[in-house]
Amino acid sequence: MGTENPGRPTFPARPVSSPFAAAPAPQTVTPFASMPGSDPPPPFRPTPPAPPQASSPFSSFGPPVRPGAPSFRPAPPGRFNDPSVPPPPPPQSSNFLPAGNFQQFSAPQFPPAQPRGPPPMMGQPQPSFQPPPAVQTQSFPASFPPQPQMPHVPMGSPPPPPSATTPGPLGTNVPPTAYQPSFPGYARMQPGAEIQPPPMHSANQGNYGPVPPAQSSPFAPNQGGYVQQPPVAAPLGMQHMPPPGSASSIQGLTEDFSSLAVQTRPGTIDQVFDAKELPRPLDGDVEPNNLAEMYPMNCNPRYLRLTTGALPSSQSLASRWHLPLGAVVCPLAESPDGEEVPTVNFAPASVVRCRRCRTYVNPYVTFTEAGRKFRCNVCTLLNDVPSEYYAQLDATGRRVDLNQRPELTQGTVEFVAPTEYMVRPPMPPVYFFLIDVSISAVKSGMIEVVAETIKSCLDELPGFPRTQIGFATFDSTIHFYNMKSSLTQPQMLVVSDLDDIFVPLPDDLLVNLSESRSVVDAFLDSLPTMFQDNVNLESAFGPALKAAFMVMSQLGGKLLIFQNTLPSLGIGRLRLRGDDTRVYGTDKEHGLRLPEDPFYKQMAAEFSKLQISVNVYAFSDKYTDIASLGTLAKYTAGQVYYYPAFQSAIHGEKLRHELRRDLIRETAWEAVMRIRCAKGVRFTTYHGNFMLRSTDLLALPAVDCDKAFAMQLSLEETLLTTQTMYFQVALLYTASCGERRIRVHTMAVPVVTDLADLYRLADTGAIVSLFSRLAIEKTLSQKLEDARSAVQQKIVKGLKEYRNLYAVQHRLANRMIYPESLKFLMLYGLALCKSMALRGGFGDVPLDERCAAGHTIMTLPIKRLLKLLYPSLIRVDEYLLKASVQADDLKSIERRLPLTGESLDYRGLYIYDDGFRFILWFGKVISPDIAKNLLGADFAAELSKATLIEHNNEMSRRLMKVLEKLRNTDRAYYQLCHLVRQGEQPKEGFLLLANLVEDQMGGNSGYADWMLQISRQVQHT
């Protein structure tokens, strides 16, 4: 990107910086330490403690928003030789978190990366300074001794708002354009970018020795410690970093934002974007790690991501941030091997928490008074340390047992909860299966697959030996199964009175799996045959649901519903709807996506109250009203799996994998979750599958690693006085082993006063996740069209505000500008509008699939959501044809292609992978070799009938290996292969072509058009 390595291009411009910069001896440098600070190249970087990150997108560093460069350049060259001139303030002071950071500089702990950090001093333990983004302060190892006294200079003098006028001197000295990468050039984002650095770099090297380009070491800011001299305000005002994008530096412009030039099509007046230049997330989701440098003790972003890695300091600032302000939490995200969450047991003491705000002890609390008290980082209350938890402080103010206390060093930790955290003894894992056995279910073969899968998972169900299990089946009657351990065969009990449901033998329907194992096995063996001749068409789903509720009401647990026929008998019966095209586009349209019968909402509320989580598996080939059934999952932290027109021969494998994962993944039972933050900020709305038990308490009867929750926050006070805001997510749950636990994620973020910082730290993934959830919720009360235009409007507003930051100073006509951190936002917005849940109207997506997609999106973690919105398209034929393959050669197929029809070559074979399914696209003139080898004898036949199985040849094995590898990247869903040949209508259309989000389809605009629309609205509304 044109924006990375920002400072560099200015080097050559710098006249005589060598005297200082080259000065090797630290002591000589010291006095000027601040000078280089405002001066981009990192002159000394003997042993970079952090890996050079030049190649990483700078966004991870934070954009060079106000790096030293701009301020330096204008400064008269003579300055550098004149030590009497007060050096400019340390960069970090002027550009970021002015006041707060200084305290933190003295902060004892340095990022772990640092080999010999100064011993900690008193003060807050957080090692939290913002490594000033692209400020290339050099880090002199020798100059590292602790610097307790901090420059007070910049304290409390916030950086001028972006709109501030440029300081005089700066304006006069316009950077020599000779050194500019040609101005128009920078606009071409991708290409230009990569080229710029090298030459500069070499120039750089001449002066400074080998320097990893553009690196800001994590402790660079410490440097601030040296800069006591620069006194105070006078120079500060002058040399303050010019506000981002001030006119003084065109260079600054490259650093501040990315932009796209609108071109005029030759011969016409139509304006277009060059499709090749549009940003595309071909690397998938990139987790933001800029906070990790500032606050290394934060929890991993896989658990908690904020839409922007900073908090606006005032309501007025927050109101200018038009994108959502909030968080996306995935409390139980799977952690890679070796990073297991540490478990802490405080027994016999209780869990250590702040007395007033109930915050759990975390790495950011500070211990004082020789370790007898700790200060809560959230509400600053001084708490007593329980005697069991007491430890002395060493000379530097750290607890001596710090290394044995993961809760004081890690952002994610699990506490074992004592009995105060239980309202009843921890429940055992309970699985209850409610299976439809009407004729359509029998015919589809669903029962067989389900029985088989459950049986194969019995050994792996979590919580052995306490696990409980039960079954009921239903058609027009309800069948219970007595599985008492003393029996050898299960006993079937039929209830046919649907109006007044009662449960026979309430104690023996839900049994301990390990005791009744043989009976359960016998039942699952006989289940498929038991109903194979059933000709019952009806479904008494509602009454069966009530019965299951009664059976489970004692313990709670997980209810898995396998449903195949539209509920037709008893309470909760549903009727066909959604086939009326006239409703679409009217005010009644949203009603189709809402539950038809209030029964389902009531049941969901009751389920949630009694700790029952409902997972719905729907299989019907006809309308089955996912909108109503999904409600059950929505309020009970469940999940909807929808297999339209299920046939066991085709979809069996998918069901098997997904049911298996559902059964054996680690599950947190009877959980509640809360996110806390300091006073002044409040979480207002929550989005996802859960039920609110009080204003801020999410009830999650069962939750697992595949569920994420989003929330939005608002500022309650007009002005935040703190410099750091802490968020703490606490999930109180019963582990399958029967232990009550609290999983706590803590995150600290800076409070900023500058809108540009919010944009710089924005996290596209989290924003898109919130956008999608808000859009889906909107479809429940408004038309699809409205939901789509709301997405677009929000993006436009966000970009417009951003443009206003810069547009005044720069002539930006015909140029679309956006922050580097949000470069994919527009594309994801477009993809969201074209997603299954929001796309088109009546004819485009069947109602059930639309609702199921909506329910899925409401639970998806960010990574998976982004993959679903912008799936990967990979060409594989070249790989398959390659003569020899090395083991690591699979890498060559990891190159993702833009999702447009132009990427498809009619000679190729492509895999389209959205995380839920694979679509294999065979080009028209694909080499017959490939087709033959992969499909065997089927290759000439209709592909809809062909299935992909491994054939006995190298090519087929290789393809299978590729698919397996792709599946292994994310095991939450099983990607079933759909085969389609080019030109095969209508299958090609709805399987692949409709999903190429960058193409124009029907009434939807393509990517370039969408960008143009947005760009126009940003400029003209």
Next chain:
Amino acid sequence: MAEVLYWISTFVLILTLLCMLGYQLILLVDLEFDYINPYDSTSRINQVVLPEFIILGIFCFTNLIAGHWFTFFLSLPCMYYNARLYFKREHLADVTEIYNKLKWEKNKRLFKVANLVIIFVFSILSLVWTLTEDVH
């Protein structure tokens, strides 16, 4: 005599309605401050929703037959709104969404209270007016 009965019933009905709305508001505020769980709160609110609608209906009806047109017209919008909610089956508080709609539910009831207070004031004024008429 009928007039006396009318005035008595008017004030009794208005006061009952105010009490019912006050009760619902208290429950909603309690919910907001976490003194009560959503299940209890909504079930108690829902217990009085229909009676409230019916009483308002009776109130309108008595005004209609008693010929107090202005009072009748004052209470008509509220009546219409209630009927609409009822026929859309949206009159009951929804426990699953109560927190998201808390603000709206509260405002709705505050509005009704304001409406009733206006009716009440107007009724008193017109009572005083009729009394002074009688005296002269």
